[in-house]
Amino acid sequence: MKARGIRPWLYLLPALVFLGIFMVYPLFDVMVYSVEEGYNSASQTYYGIGGYNYAYVLRDPYFLQALKNTFILVIITVPVSTGIALLISLGLHSIDRFKEFFQTVFFLPYVTNTLAVGLVFMILFKKTPYSDGFMNLLITAVGGTAVDFIDGPYWAKMFVMCFYTVWVVLPFKILILTSALASVDENLYKAARVDGTSRMRIFTRITLPMISPMIFYLVITGFIGAFKAYSDEVAIFGTDLNAAGMNTIVGYVYDMLYGDSGGFPSYAAAAALILFAIVLTITCINLLVRKKAVI
Amino acid sequence: MKIVLEHLTKRYPNLNRKIKEDVIAVNDFTFEIPDGQLIGLLGPSGCGKSTTLNMICGLEPPTSGRIWFGDDDVTNLPPENRGVGMVFQSYALYPHLTVRQNICFPLENLKGADRLTRAQMDEMALETARLVQIDELMDRKPSEMSGGQQQRVAIARALVKKPRVLLLDEPLSNLDARLRLQTREEIRRIQRETGITTVFVTHDQEEAMSISDMIVVMEAGVVNQIGKPQKVYDDPVNLFVAKFLGTPPINLFDAEIRGGRLYLGGDCVLQGADSVPDGPVVAGIRPEGFVPDENGPLVCGLMAVEVMGRDTSIVAEHPACGGQIRAIVDTEDIPPEGAQQVRFSLRPAKVHLFDRDTGERIRI
Numbered sequence: 232m233k234a235r236g237i238r239p240w241l242y243l244l245p246a247l248v249f250l251g252i253f254m255v256y257p258l259f260d261v262m263v264y265s266v267e268e269g270y271n272s273a274s275q276t277y278y279g280i281g282g283y284n285y286a287y288v289l290r291d292p293y294f295l296q297a298l299k300n301t302f303i304l305v306i307i308t309v310p311v312s313t314g315i316a317l318l319i320s321l322g323l324h325s326i327d328r329f330k331e332f333f334q335t336v337f338f339l340p341y342v343t344n345t346l347a348v349g350l351v352f353m354i355l356f357k358k359t360p361y362s363d364g365f366m367n368l369l370i371t372a373v374g375g376t377a378v379d380f381i382d383g384p385y386w387a388k389m390f391v392m393c394f395y396t397v398w399v400v401l402p403f404k405i406l407i408l409t410s411a412l413a414s415v416d417e418n419l420y421k422a423a424r425v426d427g428t429s430r431m432r433i434f435t436r437i438t439l440p441m442i443s444p445m446i447f448y449l450v451i452t453g454f455i456g457a458f459k460a461y462s463d464e465v466a467i468f469g470t471d472l473n474a475a476g477m478n479t480i481v482g483y484v485y486d487m488l489y490g491d492s493g494g495f496p497s498y499a500a501a502a503a504l505i506l507f508a509i510v511l512t513i514t515c516i517n518l519l520v521r522k523k524a525v526i
Numbered sequence: 527m528k529i530v531l532e533h534l535t536k537r538y539p540n541l542n543r544k545i546k547e548d549v550i551a552v553n554d555f556t557f558e559i560p561d562g563q564l565i566g567l568l569g570p571s572g573c574g575k576s577t578t579l580n581m582i583c584g585l586e587p588p589t590s591g592r593i594w595f596g597d598d599d600v601t602n603l604p605p606e607n608r609g610v611g612m613v614f615q616s617y618a619l620y621p622h623l624t625v626r627q628n629i630c631f632p633l634e635n636l637k638g639a640d641r642l643t644r645a646q647m648d649e650m651a652l653e654t655a656r657l658v659q660i661d662e663l664m665d666r667k668p669s670e671m672s673g674g675q676q677q678r679v680a681i682a683r684a685l686v687k688k689p690r691v692l693l694l695d696e697p698l699s700n701l702d703a704r705l706r707l708q709t710r711e712e713i714r715r716i717q718r719e720t721g722i723t724t725v726f727v728t729h730d731q732e733e734a735m736s737i738s739d740m741i742v743v744m745e746a747g748v749v750n751q752i753g754k755p756q757k758v759y760d761d762p763v764n765l766f767v768a769k770f771l772g773t774p775p776i777n778l779f780d781a782e783i784r785g786g787r788l789y790l791g792g793d794c795v796l797q798g799a800d801s802v803p804d805g806p807v808v809a810g811i812r813p814e815g816f817v818p819d820e821n822g823p824l825v826c827g828l829m830a831v832e833v834m835g836r837d838t839s840i841v842a843e844h845p846a847c848g849g850q851i852r853a854i855v856d857t858e859d860i861p862p863e864g865a866q867q868v869r870f871s872l873r874p875a876k877v878h879l880f881d882r883d884t885g886e887r888i889r890i
Contacts, residue, residue: 418616422683427607427632
């Protein structure tokens with residue numbers, strides 16, 4: 232070790248400095264903030280150290296609403312988007328002609344700006360003095376009653392939210408899954424065919440296990456991504472998410488820092504750490520399940 | 527089970543769309559494989575041997591021609607209804623399944639009356655595993671095994687359904703040299719024990735010759751020669767077969783026939799070719815056809831003597847030979863050290879003459 236001396240550390244220095252300043256220090260600082268009670272950012276003073284910030288956040292109805300919204304979003308969108316992505320990838324994998332064309336079509340949303348997508352969803356769902364939105368046109372056409380998806384009942388708003396999230400995360404998942412499907416050794420399928428394996432059995436016993444590492448990867452990143460949802464909500468429901476009842480945990484953190492009711496970095500820090508704990512727990516569970524299930 | 531191939535032909539559309547003409551992978555292959563034999567399909571890459579195997583297997587439909595297993599026409603049957611077992615070059619083991627699960631996989635596909643109980647499946651899997659001597663490794667995953675062991679699992683999986691025909695696609699090419707020798711003996715043993723008609727594909731002539739009952743030498747989709755390995759080696763029908771079989775390869779000379787005598791350059795090396803008309807020919811001489819002889823007619827420049835344990839090979843040059851001549855000789859016959867020249871007499875049976883233009887064999 233000694234012989235190598237200082238040089239390796241010198242090479243690492245730039246990365247270490249940046250990671251230290253922008254990753255490690257803020258992480259540490261958030262933990263400090265979250266236990267400083269009555270912290271005042273102007274005077275840089277606080278009354279004492281304790282768990283009050285956490286207690287406050289966990290009793291705050293806005294936070295509980297955000298927590299509920301986030302969980303619903305996660306539980307619905309992660310399985311739904313992964314499932315749809317798998318179906319589409321299987322379709323893409325099995326066609327021969329226009330494969331590249333369809334791959335491009337399905338990947339386009341990935342490079343489209345979130346806010347632009349939000350605008351399109353507004354046109355689809357928003358009620359204006361002139362129109363009920365495209366979705367309501369469809370609903371009334373089949374004999375239903377128009378629903379206000381943006382300012383209406385909670386389930387309608389949640390539907391739009393989930394629909395939007397699924398649509399936004401699909402392209403990346405499709406991309407990952409099509410490449411995973413393409414990387415399965417063609418000979419495995421040939422061997423299965425020689426043995427007279429049914430298509431369903433080929434899918435469940437060969438294809439699915441072979442791409443399961445990628446599915447797990449998508450589920451984990453999907454969970455993390457959905458827990459961190461915020462900008463998509465703003466794109467659809469505007470900046471006052473609490474009023475719309477559609478806030479998320481990250482949205483709550485933002486509001487506590489900079490929103491109209493903001494200026495409470497300690498509450499924000501506490502909420503952020505609660506989110507961190509949730510994501511960490513879910514990821515650990517995922518990894519444990521994965522260890523048991525995969526190759 | 528006897529396999530009969532009747533005018534088997536496979537054409538593919540050319541990948542280059544500008545070329546309208548189809549690629550002919552296999553051209554008019556007719557052959558009857560006797561029951562219980564081990565057949566080696568031998569040829570360089572792209573000669574159509576794998577395509578032939580895939581057609582016998584049923585993975586690819588032939589463009590024309592018929593395939594019979596015994597009295598059954600299987601040309602239009604899917605692979606699972608033909609009763610074939612196939613071993614792939616890459617083994618194609620299911621990496622997420624254990625050896626037992628891999629071997630049981632084909633059995634689990636059986637439906638209806640053929641359906642087996644779990645106990646029957648395990649019993650059959652174990653029996654097959656014993657045959658290929660991997661019964662100790664039933665609970666391992668493929669990634670935890672050596673290449674040779676994986677190969678055995680692949681063979682077991684192909685055999686477990688007791689197929690009528692066993693097909694092996696380049697079964698040894700992913701193994702290292704030592705394992706290759708071992709495994710080919712193993713394939714021979716398993717084939718003998720089960721008595722199953724077996725076709726295997728290889729580009730390695732040594733492999734094909736060492737274990738096959740019969741070899742089929744293919745080139746560019748066309749069958750060149752079919753026969754017992756030694757017979758094909760000793761009596762090649764054309765230059766391609768002569769060049770393809772044998773290590774070290776056959777030595778080729780620009781030669782000439784004048785008045786029933788064979789001349790290599792200025793040296794008259796052989797007599798008695800009276801039936802052959804005068805003119806230029808290609809003479810192929812097997813490495814073991816050279817006998818060092820102080821008074822021999824073939825005078826070569828000595829380049830090197832390589833002693834490799836059992837064999838000694840003499841590397842020499844001759845104006846009529848484009849490359850180096852490699853002769854395998856008895857150790858006591860090696861020329862003295864410092865010699866510039868070596869003279870050979872030839873074993874007539876090891877000298878083959880070929881037409882210079884068509885490469886067809888000219889028989890003496």
